Amino acid sequence: xxxxxxxxxxxxxxxxxxLLLASxxxxxxxxxxxxxxxAAWSMDFVPAFTFRIKDSTVFYNFYINLRxxxxxxxxxxxxxxxSYLPDGSSARDxxxxxxxxxxxxxxxxxxxxxxxxxxxxxxxxxxxxRGEYRIEIEQAMRNDTLTGxxxxxxxxxxxxx
Numbered sequence: 001x002x003x004x005x006x007x008x009x010x011x012x013x014x015x016x017x018x019l020l021l022a023s024x025x026x027x028x029x030x031x032x033x034x035x036x037x038x039a040a041w042s043m044d045f046v047p048a049f050t051f052r053i054k055d056s057t058v059f060y061n062f063y064i065n066l067r068x069x070x071x072x073x074x075x076x077x078x079x080x081x082x083s084y085l086p087d088g089s090s091a092r093d094x095x096x097x098x099x100x101x102x103x104x105x106x107x108x109x110x111x112x113x114x115x116x117x118x119x120x121x122x123x124x125x126x127x128x129x130r131g132e133y134r135i136e137i138e139q140a141m142r143n144d145t146l147t148g149x150x151x152x153x154x155x156x157x158x159x160x161x
Contacts, residue, residue, distance in 0.1 A: 027160055029053075033065050033153030041139045041146040049135045049154050053127040058158055062122040064137070065153035068099060068106075070113050072148025075100035078140040081121065086131030094140060095121060114150060124159050 030051035037045075053060075064079065081093045097119045100106050108115030127133065135154055139146050 027157040029060065029156045029158060031065070031153065031155040031157075033067070033151045035151050036149050039069060039071075039148055039150050041149045041152075043139060043144050046136050046138050047152050049137075050132060051135075051156060052132050053130055056127050056130050059124045059126060060122075061120060061157050061159050062125050063155040063157075064095070064097065064119040064121050065151070065155055066097060066099075066108070066117045066119070066149070067151040068108065068115055068117070069148050069150055070106065070115070072099065074141070075102075075104070077146075077149070080138040080140045082136040082138070084134040084136075086129045086133065093121070095119070118155065 030049075032049050034047040034049075036047075064081070066077070068077075075098065077097045077099055079095050079097065081095060083091045083093075085091075097117065098107060099115070099117060106115045108117035110116050137152055137154070139149070
């Protein structure tokens with residue numbers, strides 16, 4: 001009898017946990033991370049992300065995701081973010097991500113050698129058109145190949161009001 005009760009409790013607990021985890025990310029519209037081969041980001045390697053916006057009246061938050069390892073030699077990272085809109089127009093932003101503080105301590109989350117950072121690029125962004133958008137991210141440091149960058153990505157989520 002006790003064994004049956006224990007199994008039922010375990011099943012219900014697992015189901016509740018899965019529902020809780022699924023609901024935590026309900027605002028996400030799009031998220032994708034692209035692996036940088038060999039953690040060596042060449043200027044020629046330009047990760048691209050394509051996503052569809054269905055509602056141009058909703059406010060969104062736009063993030064850059066980054067995973068670096070502790071072999072990364074700098075405290076910051078400059079990026080070019082190229083945006084291509086459904087009507088063929090485009091824009092280019094230059095951003096700086098701070099990855100370590102003045103003491104050299106990494107700002108990203110993680111235990112061990114890998115650190116994960118999320119940079120809020122645009123808050124309460126209104127995408128002007130419905131349709132397919134393309135984002136390209138280029139490393140904009142002065143090195144032809146930038147060591148220590150494991151992954152780069154983007155996240156688009158509905159702003160939480």
